[in-house]
Amino acid sequence: MAAPAEPITQLLDAVNREDxxxxxxxxxxxxxxxxxxxxxxxxxxPTGLGLQTTSLVHEVFLRLMGGQQxxxxxxxxxxxxxxxxxxxxxxxxxxxxxxxxxGGGQKPASxxxxxxxxxxxxxxxxxxxxxxxxxxxxxPRQAEVVNLRYFAGLSVDETAAALGVAPRTVDNDWKFxxxxxxxxxxxxxxxx
Amino acid sequence: xxxxxxERIQRLxxxxxxxxxxxxxxxxxxxxxxxxxxxxEVTSLIAHDAQAHGGFLQTEPPVALNLDMTKKVGAxxxxxxxxxxxxxxxxxxxxxxxxxxxxxxELHRGGQGVVYEAHDRVTKRKVxxxxxxxxxxxxxxxxxxxEREIELVASLKHPNIVAVFHSGQMVDGRQFCVMDYxxxxxxxxxxxxxxxxxEEALRLFATVCEAVNYAHQKGVIHRDLKPSNxxxxxxxxxxxxxxxxAKMIGGPEQTVVSLTGQVVGTxxxxxxxQARGNPDEIDIxxxxxxxxxxxxxxxxGHYPYPVAGQMAEVLQHIAExxxxxxxxxxxxxxxxxxxSTKRLRSSHCPIDDEVETIVLRSLAxxxxxxxQSAGELASDITSYLNGQxxxxxxxxxxxxxxxxxxxxxxxxxxxxxxxxLLAFLSIATWASISTVRLVAASAQITGTAELxxxxxxETASVTLENIKSLINAKQSRAAVTLATTYKDSNxxxxxxxxxxxxxxxxxxxRPSDQLxxxxxxxxxxxxQIAYTTASALDAKYNSIAAQGLGHVYFLRxxxxxxxxxxxxxxxxxxxxxxxxxxxxxALSNRGHAYFERGEYALAxxxxxxxxxxxxxxxxxxxxxxxxxxxxxxxxxxILGRPNDSVAAYRISLELDPRPYTSILxxxxxxxxxxxxxxxxxxxxxxxxxxxxxxxxKIAACLCGDIAPETLIGYANGDDQLCEAQxxxxxxxxxxxxxxxxxxxFSACMxxxxxxxxxxxxxxRLAKWRLGSPEVHNNNDAASGx
Numbered sequence: 001m002a003a004p005a006e007p008i009t010q011l012l013d014a015v016n017r018e019d020x021x022x023x024x025x026x027x028x029x030x031x032x033x034x035x036x037x038x039x040x041x042x043x044x045x046p047t048g049l050g051l052q053t054t055s056l057v058h059e060v061f062l063r064l065m066g067g068q069q070x071x072x073x074x075x076x077x078x079x080x081x082x083x084x085x086x087x088x089x090x091x092x093x094x095x096x097x098x099x100x101x102x103g104g105g106q107k108p109a110s111x112x113x114x115x116x117x118x119x120x121x122x123x124x125x126x127x128x129x130x131x132x133x134x135x136x137x138x139x140p141r142q143a144e145v146v147n148l149r150y151f152a153g154l155s156v157d158e159t160a161a162a163l164g165v166a167p168r169t170v171d172n173d174w175k176f177x178x179x180x181x182x183x184x185x186x187x188x189x190x191x192x
Numbered sequence: 193x194x195x196x197x198x199e200r201i202q203r204l205x206x207x208x209x210x211x212x213x214x215x216x217x218x219x220x221x222x223x224x225x226x227x228x229x230x231x232x233e234v235t236s237l238i239a240h241d242a243q244a245h246g247g248f249l250q251t252e253p254p255v256a257l258n259l260d261m262t263k264k265v266g267a268x269x270x271x272x273x274x275x276x277x278x279x280x281x282x283x284x285x286x287x288x289x290x291x292x293x294x295x296x297x298e299l300h301r302g303g304q305g306v307v308y309e310a311h312d313r314v315t316k317r318k319v320x321x322x323x324x325x326x327x328x329x330x331x332x333x334x335x336x337x338x339e340r341e342i343e344l345v346a347s348l349k350h351p352n353i354v355a356v357f358h359s360g361q362m363v364d365g366r367q368f369c370v371m372d373y374x375x376x377x378x379x380x381x382x383x384x385x386x387x388x389x390x391e392e393a394l395r396l397f398a399t400v401c402e403a404v405n406y407a408h409q410k411g412v413i414h415r416d417l418k419p420s421n422x423x424x425x426x427x428x429x430x431x432x433x434x435x436x437x438a439k440m441i442g443g444p445e446q447t448v449v450s451l452t453g454q455v456v457g458t459x460x461x462x463x464x465x466q467a468r469g470n471p472d473e474i475d476i477x478x479x480x481x482x483x484x485x486x487x488x489x490x491x492x493g494h495y496p497y498p499v500a501g502q503m504a505e506v507l508q509h510i511a512e513x514x515x516x517x518x519x520x521x522x523x524x525x526x527x528x529x530x531x532s533t534k535r536l537r538s539s540h541c542p543i544d545d546e547v548e549t550i551v552l553r554s555l556a557x558x559x560x561x562x563x564q565s566a567g568e569l570a571s572d573i574t575s576y577l578n579g580q581x582x583x584x585x586x587x588x589x590x591x592x593x594x595x596x597x598x599x600x601x602x603x604x605x606x607x608x609x610x611x612x613l614l615a616f617l618s619i620a621t622w623a624s625i626s627t628v629r630l631v632a633a634s635a636q637i638t639g640t641a642e643l644x645x646x647x648x649x650e651t652a653s654v655t656l657e658n659i660k661s662l663i664n665a666k667q668s669r670a671a672v673t674l675a676t677t678y679k680d681s682n683x684x685x686x687x688x689x690x691x692x693x694x695x696x697x698x699x700x701x702r703p704s705d706q707l708x709x710x711x712x713x714x715x716x717x718x719x720q721i722a723y724t725t726a727s728a729l730d731a732k733y734n735s736i737a738a739q740g741l742g743h744v745y746f747l748r749x750x751x752x753x754x755x756x757x758x759x760x761x762x763x764x765x766x767x768x769x770x771x772x773x774x775x776x777x778a779l780s781n782r783g784h785a786y787f788e789r790g791e792y793a794l795a796x797x798x799x800x801x802x803x804x805x806x807x808x809x810x811x812x813x814x815x816x817x818x819x820x821x822x823x824x825x826x827x828x829x830i831l832g833r834p835n836d837s838v839a840a841y842r843i844s845l846e847l848d849p850r851p852y853t854s855i856l857x858x859x860x861x862x863x864x865x866x867x868x869x870x871x872x873x874x875x876x877x878x879x880x881x882x883x884x885x886x887x888x889k890i891a892a893c894l895c896g897d898i899a900p901e902t903l904i905g906y907a908n909g910d911d912q913l914c915e916a917q918x919x920x921x922x923x924x925x926x927x928x929x930x931x932x933x934x935x936x937f938s939a940c941m942x943x944x945x946x947x948x949x950x951x952x953x954x955x956r957l958a959k960w961r962l963g964s965p966e967v968h969n970n971n972d973a974a975s976g977x
Contacts, residue, residue, distance in 0.1 A: 011942075021938075024935045028917070028935055028939035029939050029942055029943070031901075032913050032916070032917065032939060033913075035904060035905040035906075036907055036912075036913050089905070092901075092902075128249075138198060139195070139198045139202075140195075142202070146249070150249050172202070172206055173202075175206075175209075175241065176205055176206070176237070178241070178244040178248060179205070179237040179240040179241035179244050180237060180240075181244075181249065182240040182241075182243060182244035182248060183237060183240040186240070186243075
């Protein structure tokens with residue numbers, strides 16, 4: 001297979017055409033970019049402030065897209081992939097921290113938290129992640145809004161633009177999803 | 193749950209929320225009618241909506257912009273998640289009540305915070321509590337990190353390190369840590385008042401070094417060592433304070449910038465890497481440097497260079513000014529007194545050559561020239577005190593001449609260069625001048641064993657050796673000056689022009705920091721002129737000149753990505769090869785040019801011809817023969833000759849043992865069907881002693897210690913991402929996941945193309961993998977998350 005390095009727009013178009021591997025190629029690309037940028041951000045962040053996930057995703061978007069116009073369908077694919085990648089990074093991070101906590105061994109000789117950079121209590125985060133998974137099957141559209149808002153850090157307007165719906169719809173879905181997730185997390189079996 | 197059901201729930205939820213709270217029950221009762229599940233569902237969601245405001249599902253808040261807001265968000269999130277901050281997290285206390293301590297008095301107030309003397313109600317002992325200034329800890333992430341740091345620091349148990357017991361957070365958000373209370377005076381004050389003899393001061397200092405070394409072994413870098421952080425208690429025992437604190441609150445590099453004037457006390461102990469603002473370069477050798485400044489001050493009562501004045505100037509002194517030799521700075525009034533063993537007058541400077549060597553070695557501007565650990569420094573001092581030989585060596589006269597050239601780089605005139613040339617000649621007594629050396633040196637420059645048509649082989653030999661040394665020491669600008677002087681002294685000698693051309697090429701390829709882009713292209717133009725002149729002066733130099741011109745085109749093509757330039761390079765190299773069919777440098781370089789164009793068969797052919805001489809001889813003609821073999825190996829692998837490829841990688845490693853080559857060898861070995869080859873080859877690389885380097889991460893991934901996705905995640909920067917994606921693909925391929933491997937290889941190519949790194953060996957291999965049959969056999973389970 002001759003695989004020329006394809007520009008991101010072509011890759012997004014391939015996703016649109018439902019090209020079998022395009023989705024994972026896109027994911028791979030965005031995931032790699034995000035990790036790299038996260039590292040860079042952490043390396044240059046002087047006093048140990050948290051990772052700014054929102055600006056990360058935006059930075060990756062600008063970096064990959066340059067100044068190109070991107071139609072809403074492609075935005076949706078891109079930010080969908082970015083949100084998923086960010087989510088994966090945070091899951092990995094949470095699991096890693098949980099392992100550390102359970103005595104998987106403290107990293108011996110380093111003061112650099114190379115892969116421990118996010119804010120939440122890892123167990124809390126993983127519970128939230130499970131709840132979002134449930135929301136995905138119960139209410140996929142609302143879950144997508146959560147994905148874009150929470151993991152990709154898009155604003156209501158940006159989410160609306162990416163999904164091709166009115167901001168008001170995003171607002172409603174977001175509000176509903178938050179109440180739903182909040183209930184899920186605070187119900188008795190949420191930590192089972 | 194069906195989607196229409198969810199939609200219905202959401203609609204009722206929205207409608208009810210639009211109403212006044214007291215109207216909602218009736219509204220829902222009416223619309224849900226007998227569907228009690230629906231009623232319960234919507235009612236509970238509305239209840240949770242009321243709680244799910246504020247920080248719930250907030251992504252990382254903009255902490256950098258508004259610290260107050262962050263705190264509120266964090267508090268709100270805790271509230272909505274039904275967690276009580278006080279019960280969930282320990283150590284939130286009213287000030288007077290810090291974790292069972294009674295505050296007695298304020299001891300010190302400074303840039304970092306306030307230190308109190310306190311009484312531990314349980315153990316009844318006296319402690320010191322340092323309350324840090326509020327600020328960067330507002331975010332939960334930062335707070336956690338702070339706690340982890342403190343945990344690490346608290347694990348330090350050493351008689352010469354002030355113990356930290358625990359830490360916590362006060363109601364107002366400030367962090368505190370509780371530590372041993374030491375009644376003592378700062379090290380410099382102690383020395384100044386006691387005026388101990390040299391040996392005693394050094395013994396005390398060695399103890400400090402050993403304590404610092406202990407912390408380093410535990411993974412804690414101090415980053416802000418200074419006399420006020422080293423207290424000497426009533427028994428004369430030194431105790432180091434505040435380990436790791438600088439990291440948590442921002443090291444001196446931040447402190448000085450933000451609090452100019454207030455904390456200038458930190459500035460003199462800052463290392464060149466901190467002064468240059470390279471936080472990435474801070475490591476244990478940063479502490480070694482600070483120790484060097486401290487011992488300098490202890491012995492002389494002065495700083496090694498001026499540290500008063502404008503901040504920028506001071507930083508520049510730290511980064512560049514060579515320390516005044518301590519013996520020259522010493523005065524009887526300020527420094528240590530005479531050596532106790534030798535009865536000398538008190539006005540006699542006790543700092544002898546060896547002590548001076550130790551101090552200056554600690555203060556080297558380049559980290560690699562310093563003691564590599566505080567332990568090495570301590571042991572040299574101990575050796576000195578015991579009358580044993582020390583390990584540190586003075587920098588040679590040669591090194592200082594190079595330093596001199598570098599500092600004068602801009603203003604160096606031809607006259608002074610001539611003077612320097614004389615200086616070289618007198619220094620270069622070590623260079624036993626012989627025709628053999630001359631041949632060897634000129635062979636490296638011209639790539640042939642042809643002797644220069646030079647009337648004075650002695651000068652030629654020494655000059656070539658000196659030029660080579662300068663280039664190896666990355667002083668390529670000085671090398672250009674020297675080569676120009678050499679050429680000017682006899683511009684009719686084509687050999688001198690060839691040397692000059694070569695130096696310009698080296699200069700282009702190893703630019704110094706200050707070099708601007710336009711100067712780089714000048715370098716190529718100058719090289720072109722030099723080679724053209726040489727060949728015009730004497731046709732005997734045609735092949736050498738063509739080889740050099742080929743290289744000029746090649747570098748130009750690489751820089752601009754121009755296919756035409758690479759074509760021109762191949763043309764020139766071919767001219768050289770036509771005249772001299774066994775010209776190893778030209779053959780190897782034409783191989784590189786073909787390799788660059790992805791014409792691996794032609795490249796391999798040239799490499800085969802170039803390497804016919806064998807590695808040992810080839811090295812005489814091509815300084816980076818390791819690269820020739822490495823590219824040869826990669827070409828062979830791509831051409832489907834795994835066994836030959838492995839052999840070539842092995843030779844490359846012998847010539848130039850680079851971790852990357854080991855890794856390339858390991859994946860090539862795996863192609864040949866040696867199952868355990870990867871582990872065997874990479875075992876040394878993945879050992880814990882080098883576990884921070886990028887190559888050891890790749891090695892760990894290839895050995896299966898970390899997942900391929902993790903490796904990609906570790907990648908920092910474009911090159912590393914390309915490499916990670918290629919090696920991750922190799923791992924996936926061997927794990928029988930061809931589809932995932934394909935994705936990763938194409939991601940690699942994508943990245944390489946995006947960042948312009950197609951010339952990386954890894955990218956070439958990824959491209960090859962995408963074209964090879966193994967990855968297309970079948971589809972594995974879906975890749976991705």
